[in-house]
Amino acid sequence: MGIVVQKYGGSSVADATGIKRVAQRIVNTKRAGHDVVVVVSAMGDTTDELRDLAEQVTPLPPPRELDMLLTAGERISMALLAMAIAQLGHQARSFTGSQAGVITDSAHGRAKIIDITPGRIVKALEDGSIAIVAGFQGVSQDTKDITTLGRGASDTTAVALAAALGAEVCEIYSDVDGVFTADPRIVPTARKLDRVSHEEMLEMAASGAKILHLRCVEYARRYGIPVHVRSSFSTKEGTWVVADPTEGTDMEQAIIAGVAHDRSEAKITVVGVPDKVGEAARIFEALAAGEVNIDMVVQNISAAATGLTDISFTLPREDGQTAMGALARIQDEVGYDKLLYDDQIGKVSLIGAGMRSHPGITARFFAALASAGVNIEMISTSEIRISVIVDEAQVDSAVQATHSAFDLDADEVEAVVYGGTGR
Amino acid sequence: MGIVVQKYGGSSVADATGIKRVAQRIVNTKRAGHDVVVVVSAMGDTTDELRDLAEQVTPLPPPRELDMLLTAGERISMALLAMAIAQLGHQARSFTGSQAGVITDSAHGRAKIIDITPGRIVKALEDGSIAIVAGFQGVSQDTKDITTLGRGASDTTAVALAAALGAEVCEIYSDVDGVFTADPRIVPTARKLDRVSHEEMLEMAASGAKILHLRCVEYARRYGIPVHVRSSFSTKEGTWVVADPTEGTDMEQAIIAGVAHDRSEAKITVVGVPDKVGEAARIFEALAAGEVNIDMVVQNISAAATGLTDISFTLPREDGQTAMGALARIQDEVGYDKLLYDDQIGKVSLIGAGMRSHPGITARFFAALASAGVNIEMISTSEIRISVIVDEAQVDSAVQATHSAFDLDADEVEAVVYGGTGR
Incomplete structure (x- = not known):
C-alpha cells in the first residue's frame, strides 16, 4: 500500500487529549499497512x-521575525504528536518545514512553495517511521530564512507533500x-457532499467556503491529488475532492455542488472616471502596486452626456485602507470625482460543474433572490460559478433561498459540528 | 571596538516589559560602538x-522529540527580542542554534558543543545588524537533528560564541x-566579588554556586574569555571572571574567594566490600555504565580482622535510583554486604586561589565548623578548594560560621535580589 498524507488542524490537537486521540488515528493508519506522513x-x-x-x-513586527516566532507553534505540536505516537509503540520523527524540504520564496508571512525536497521524509518512511511535518512553514531558497505560508496554509503543505511523495x-x-452544500449554521438542512470535483472545490474555496485553503485546492487540482476532507472526531467518511466525481x-x-458565501469583502466605487482608454488600467495598476487583491470588477456604461463612468470592485476588507490610500494618491492624475467605500456587503455564490450544460441556472438563481427580497448589487460569473454581491444583512436569506431553489436541502438535518476549520 | 556577547536569562525576558528593557540595553551597547551578539x-x-x-x-518522551519541543522556547524569546530591537530603530536578526552554527554531538538533552561555525552571525554583524542567538540549543553533526545542551547551558552557548567570534x-x-562570597539568602552580609579567577569560579560552580553554568566556566577558562556576571535590572558593575584578577x-x-554550598547531592555507602584489588574498580565501572556522575569518594581503612572496607561516594540525587539499581545488580559479583542511601546531606566548600600559599586554611575551616557544632561526614580537597559533607540541616550554620571565620562579611548588607539565575 502507498503513502497517506494526513493533515490535522489546530482544533484536533488543541490539548494533550486531542494529541493522543490523533496519535491513535495515525497509528491505526500505519497498522493498516500505509506509510504515513502527518502535517x-x-x-x-x-x-x-x-x-x-x-x-x-x-x-510593526519585522516579517522575518514574526515568521520565526509563529513557527514555534507547529514545533510544539509536532514534537508532542511524535511523543504520543512513540507512547503507542510506534516510531515517529518530527520535521520542521525546513527539515522536510519545504522550499519557498522570501515573501515572509505569505511565502509560496517553490519546491519540495523531501529526502529526510523519504528516509524516515524507509526506516519504518511515521513522519510528522510542521504545517504552514518553510525555508526561503535565497536567504535560508524561516518563512510562513500564510493563514490556513497547513492544508497546502499537506497537498504539496502528497504531490512530491x-x-x-x-x-x-x-x-x-x-x-x-452550504454553511450548516445558515442552512441547517445543508447536505454533506460525498464527492466534489477539484474545480468546483476551487470555486467554493475562492467564494468563501472556509473548509479548504484555496492554494491547497489549486495544488491538488494541478497534481491530481485526491483530497479526503473529514472529521478527526469521528470515523465517518467525509468528502472526497477528486478530478472526476463520477x-x-x-x-x-x-x-x-453548493452555495458559498463570503462576508470578508468590501466594495469600492470610483465615481466619475473619464471614459478614456487607459483610465481603468491606471486605477488597477495603482492597486496592484499596493499589493491589493481585487475580486469582482464592474464598470457601468458611461453616460453619453458626461463621458464619465463609475468603476466598482470588491476586495478583502483588510486591504480597504491601503486601496483607498492608493486611489486617493492618483485622483488628480485620473481625474475621477470621488471614492465610495462600503464594507456592509456579502457575496453569495452558486457553484456547479453542471452549469456548463444546463441553461437557465442564472435565471433560477436570480428568481430565488428576488422572491427573498434580496437586491443584487454586482454580478460576476465563471464557467461553473455565479456570484452576486448583496447587502451584508441579506446574506443569510440569500443563501437559504438559493439552497432551497436548487433542491439541495437534505431530508433531515445531519448532526454536524461546524466551527472554525481549526487551521 | 570589538564584539560584545551578551546573554540574558529567562527571568530577564519573562514578559514583554522585560524584553523591551533588555532590548534597550542591547541598543545602548550597540550605540556605544560595539558589535553585539545576544544569546x-x-x-x-x-x-x-x-x-x-x-x-x-x-x-517517557523520546529525547529527540523532547529537544525539538523545548527549543521552541528560545525561538519565541529571540524573535520577540529582535522585534523589540527593531522597534527601537535598530536592525536585529534572530538565529536558531542550528542557524548560528552551534554544532553538537548527538546526546539529546545534554549535547556537547563540538564546533561553532558562526558564518551567518558574522555576516549579520557585517551588515550592521545585532545578532540574536537561541541559547541552550544546537544541531547534531551526524544526524542534523536539533539538540539541547542541558539545563542552564545558555551560558555555555554565549561563551562558546564569544570564543568563536x-x-x-x-x-x-x-x-x-x-x-x-556566599549565597546572600544564607549570609546576609555576603559581599559581591569585583573580580574572581576562572579557576576559582570553576570550583565555585562545581561546588553548587548556581550563578554560572559549569561548562560555561570551563569554556571561558580554556579560551581565556573574560566573563562579566551582572544584573539586567541595574547598570551596576557586576563580577568579572578573568584569568588573573590582580x-x-x-x-x-x-x-x-567565597563559600559555596550544594544541597543537590546524595551519599551512597557500599558496606562490607572485600578489600581486594579491583573491587572498587568494578563498583565504579558499574556506575559509569549507568552514566552516573560521581563527585566525592571516600574509602575507609579496612578493618584488619575482617578484610572488609566501606566505600562512600556522593552523586546527584536525581541519579540516586539509577546508581542503587546498578549496584544491586553487582552485589553477588562484588560480594559486598549492603548499600546505604542518604539524601539528607549537604556540601559546603571553601574556595580560594590563596590556599596554595597560605597554610592553615583547613584547620581554620574545620575549627569554624566545630565551633558551630557541625559534624563532618566526608572531606575532599583540590588545590584551591576544601569541601565537606555535612548533615543537610546544618548547611546554613556551616556556611555562616565559615564565612565569618574567614572575615568575608561586608560592613553592611548590600541590597540584592537573589532569586534563581533565570536560566
Whole structure:
C-alpha cells in the first residue's frame, strides 16, 4: 500500500487529549499497512497567542521575525504528536518545514512553495517511521530564512507533500464532517457532499467556503491529488475532492455542488472616471502596486452626456485602507470625482460543474433572490460559478433561498459540528 | 571596538516589559560602538511549561522529540527580542542554534558543543545588524537533528560564541548583581566579588554556586574569555571572571574567594566490600555504565580482622535510583554486604586561589565548623578548594560560621535580589 498524507488542524490537537486521540488515528493508519506522513498545525489558539505576544512588543513586527516566532507553534505540536505516537509503540520523527524540504520564496508571512525536497521524509518512511511535518512553514531558497505560508496554509503543505511523495491520498482532518452544500449554521438542512470535483472545490474555496485553503485546492487540482476532507472526531467518511466525481460510480454529476458565501469583502466605487482608454488600467495598476487583491470588477456604461463612468470592485476588507490610500494618491492624475467605500456587503455564490450544460441556472438563481427580497448589487460569473454581491444583512436569506431553489436541502438535518476549520 | 556577547536569562525576558528593557540595553551597547551578539534563554518558565506538556502526553518522551519541543522556547524569546530591537530603530536578526552554527554531538538533552561555525552571525554583524542567538540549543553533526545542551547551558552557548567570534567580553545577565562570597539568602552580609579567577569560579560552580553554568566556566577558562556576571535590572558593575584578577590592579589576590554550598547531592555507602584489588574498580565501572556522575569518594581503612572496607561516594540525587539499581545488580559479583542511601546531606566548600600559599586554611575551616557544632561526614580537597559533607540541616550554620571565620562579611548588607539565575 502507498503513502497517506494526513493533515490535522489546530482544533484536533488543541490539548494533550486531542494529541493522543490523533496519535491513535495515525497509528491505526500505519497498522493498516500505509506509510504515513502527518502535517500538523499549531495547537488550538497558539498562533493567535504568539501574535498577541508580538503585538505587546511592537505594533510593526519585522516579517522575518514574526515568521520565526509563529513557527514555534507547529514545533510544539509536532514534537508532542511524535511523543504520543512513540507512547503507542510506534516510531515517529518530527520535521520542521525546513527539515522536510519545504522550499519557498522570501515573501515572509505569505511565502509560496517553490519546491519540495523531501529526502529526510523519504528516509524516515524507509526506516519504518511515521513522519510528522510542521504545517504552514518553510525555508526561503535565497536567504535560508524561516518563512510562513500564510493563514490556513497547513492544508497546502499537506497537498504539496502528497504531490512530491506520490501519495495515494491527502486526508484533511478538522472538526467538520466534510464539505457541505452550504454553511450548516445558515442552512441547517445543508447536505454533506460525498464527492466534489477539484474545480468546483476551487470555486467554493475562492467564494468563501472556509473548509479548504484555496492554494491547497489549486495544488491538488494541478497534481491530481485526491483530497479526503473529514472529521478527526469521528470515523465517518467525509468528502472526497477528486478530478472526476463520477469516475468509478454510476451516478451522474450533480448540477449544483453548493452555495458559498463570503462576508470578508468590501466594495469600492470610483465615481466619475473619464471614459478614456487607459483610465481603468491606471486605477488597477495603482492597486496592484499596493499589493491589493481585487475580486469582482464592474464598470457601468458611461453616460453619453458626461463621458464619465463609475468603476466598482470588491476586495478583502483588510486591504480597504491601503486601496483607498492608493486611489486617493492618483485622483488628480485620473481625474475621477470621488471614492465610495462600503464594507456592509456579502457575496453569495452558486457553484456547479453542471452549469456548463444546463441553461437557465442564472435565471433560477436570480428568481430565488428576488422572491427573498434580496437586491443584487454586482454580478460576476465563471464557467461553473455565479456570484452576486448583496447587502451584508441579506446574506443569510440569500443563501437559504438559493439552497432551497436548487433542491439541495437534505431530508433531515445531519448532526454536524461546524466551527472554525481549526487551521 | 570589538564584539560584545551578551546573554540574558529567562527571568530577564519573562514578559514583554522585560524584553523591551533588555532590548534597550542591547541598543545602548550597540550605540556605544560595539558589535553585539545576544544569546537569549526561553521566557520565564516556558521550558518548564513545555516539559509539563510533554509529561501530559507521555511519561517517557523520546529525547529527540523532547529537544525539538523545548527549543521552541528560545525561538519565541529571540524573535520577540529582535522585534523589540527593531522597534527601537535598530536592525536585529534572530538565529536558531542550528542557524548560528552551534554544532553538537548527538546526546539529546545534554549535547556537547563540538564546533561553532558562526558564518551567518558574522555576516549579520557585517551588515550592521545585532545578532540574536537561541541559547541552550544546537544541531547534531551526524544526524542534523536539533539538540539541547542541558539545563542552564545558555551560558555555555554565549561563551562558546564569544570564543568563536573573538569577542572582547561575554556578559552574563541575570537577576543577581554578580558573584557573592556566599549565597546572600544564607549570609546576609555576603559581599559581591569585583573580580574572581576562572579557576576559582570553576570550583565555585562545581561546588553548587548556581550563578554560572559549569561548562560555561570551563569554556571561558580554556579560551581565556573574560566573563562579566551582572544584573539586567541595574547598570551596576557586576563580577568579572578573568584569568588573573590582580592583573592591571594594585590589589593582592584575596586568599578566599567565597563559600559555596550544594544541597543537590546524595551519599551512597557500599558496606562490607572485600578489600581486594579491583573491587572498587568494578563498583565504579558499574556506575559509569549507568552514566552516573560521581563527585566525592571516600574509602575507609579496612578493618584488619575482617578484610572488609566501606566505600562512600556522593552523586546527584536525581541519579540516586539509577546508581542503587546498578549496584544491586553487582552485589553477588562484588560480594559486598549492603548499600546505604542518604539524601539528607549537604556540601559546603571553601574556595580560594590563596590556599596554595597560605597554610592553615583547613584547620581554620574545620575549627569554624566545630565551633558551630557541625559534624563532618566526608572531606575532599583540590588545590584551591576544601569541601565537606555535612548533615543537610546544618548547611546554613556551616556556611555562616565559615564565612565569618574567614572575615568575608561586608560592613553592611548590600541590597540584592537573589532569586534563581533565570536560566
